[in-house]
Amino acid sequence: MSAMAQASPAIPAARILVVDDEVISRDNLALALARQGHDTVTASGGAEALGLLQDSDFDMVLTDLMMEGMDGLALLREVKSRHPDIEVVVITGYPTVDTAVEAMRAGAYDYLAKPYRIDEARLLVHKALEKRRLKLEVARLREQLRERTLPVPMLGAAPCMVELKRTIAQVAPSDATVLILGETGTGKEVAARMVHLFSRRSEARFLAINCGAFNEELLESELFGHEQGAFSGATRQKKGLFEAAEGGTLFLDEVGEMSLAMQVKLLRAVQERTIRRVGGTADIAVDVRLVAATNKNLKTEVEAGRFRQDLYFRLHVLVLNMPPLVQRREDLPLLARYFAEKASRETDRPAPGISDEVMEILSRYAFPGNVRELQNVIERAVIFCNGDEIRAAHLSPELREVSLHVSRAGDRQPMTLEECEREQIQWTLEHAADNRTLAAKLLGIDRASLWRKIKRHGL
Incomplete structure (x- = not known):
């Protein structure tokens, strides 16, 4: 009643x-x-x-x-x-x-x-x-504060993104290791930060490191720290990221780039929850939640002997799969508008609109560099836009040409996403006179990612 x-x-x-x-x-x-x-x-x-x-x-x-x-x-x-x-x-x-x-x-x-x-x-x-x-x-x-803490909010209403956010909410409260899989530029660090912000460790520090950006010796020092005199130039004791992130979360990006020797040391830290500084003899207990990420297929790396199976099993506890941008094209308008507004705030100018022509070009482009590449594209367009609307002329010549090249396929049979990506990379390599550094820049990805895509597509 x-x-x-x-x-x-x-x-x-x-x-x-x-x-x-x-x-x-x-x-x-x-x-x-x-x-x-x-x-x-x-x-x-x-x-x-x-x-x-x-x-x-x-x-x-x-x-x-x-x-x-x-x-x-x-x-x-x-x-x-x-x-x-x-x-x-x-x-x-x-x-x-x-x-x-x-x-x-x-x-x-x-x-x-x-x-x-x-x-x-x-x-x-x-x-x-x-x-x-x-x-x-x-x-x-608190939810608003969490969103503002992220460098880029996890925007998107595509079914794959709704499912991803639901999974993050489920895994975040646990203290188990999280492995984030996805292509370059899909937002793996954003997902890692969300895991941290929705966990019981959210008041403590979130620290991140790109494992592929350091050689083995430097990476060991960055992760575990070193004692004074441990090597040439070690003039004082230094705490590593495991100690600095005490009580919080440590994000290991591109963990698949670690050498086998470094993997052994990481495995010990994960198993024993202790670390030893370079040049030190004492074991130091650490309380850190690990979130690792890679754009590699770690199963394939294990089979090839490039990644330790025991470490793989230690990391492969809770898994998040980041969808590439081509699988969430319905989010393109939302993301493009967000990046336009963000770039406008940073340059202290009114946010321009985005023309239908530009949205059509963006929708035809495969975005090998994913969300990060889209962000770069829109930021450049905002800089060159002098009016109240981003038009095709404000896009990079390379993007316009690649999009026009792809659009000429109207009289051919439909292609899979893999075929579109292969053709786009092949055309970009030709356009760059096989200069892979330039081709990677045009595609909005790093050289290592381009090399892997070239190898995968047999180019």
Whole structure:
């Protein structure tokens, strides 16, 4: 049964479930709250209440304590277990200290002793709803802060992105190692930061290192630190990233680029949760959550003897697969507008619109460099745009030519994404006179990624 009346400005309107096996008491309370503007629904017992909670959204539950079947305390525990955001007030005709303490421990906001005055019940409901409003507001602000902490928010409504965000929310609370797989520029570090920000370690540091950017000796020193005099130039002791990230998260990007010797040392750190500085003899305990990422197929690397199988199994606990941009083309307009606004803020100028012609060109382009390449494309266009709209003339000549080249395929049979990428890379190599450094730059990827794509496509 439901009741609704004109809302009072003093109390925020809410949907409230009143549970009591005494009809008169239940209906009187529901009617009094409805007169304050609340949408009230009644139930005669715990089982009926749980059914209503499953089928509809509620802000608050008021339940009698002594009921046949499921009593109010059991209902309270079920509500807080299934719907932790719902505030619960317990009503009892036999108030004792023990009853109150037990209800509060089970998650009740407060209790109401029978007989009570209607004004007393209204005030308690108001306070409980205000507490809930503040909790939800804090959660909303915390979510905004998390988004702002990311260098680039994880934007996108494509099904693959919705699934990815859901998976991140599932794996983040765990302390298990996360392995992020995906092509260059798909946003692996953004995903790693999201894992950190949604974990219990979010108040501690997030540190990142690109394992492919250092030789073996430098990488060991960066990760594990070194003692004074450990090698030429080590004039003082230095803590490594494992120690610096204590209590937080350490992101190892391009972990597949590590040498086998370095993999052994990383394996020991993962297994033993201890590290040893270069030149040191003492084992140092570390408390760090590892998130690793690679654009390589680590299974293939293991089979080829380039990656240790035991380390692979240690890293391959929770896996996130980053979709390439070609698998989420419906997100292109959203991402392009975001990058245009971001670039405009950084250059202190009004954000331009994006013409349909440009969106058509972008939609035809394969983006081997993925989201990072799209960001570079839009940032360049914003710089060269003197009006209020980005047009084709503001894009790089290479992008326009590649897009025109791909568009000439209109009279041919449809191609797979792999075939499109192969043709685009082949054309870019020809355009760059087989200068792979230039070709990689034109495609928005690094030389190593281009080399792997050339090898994969047999070019």
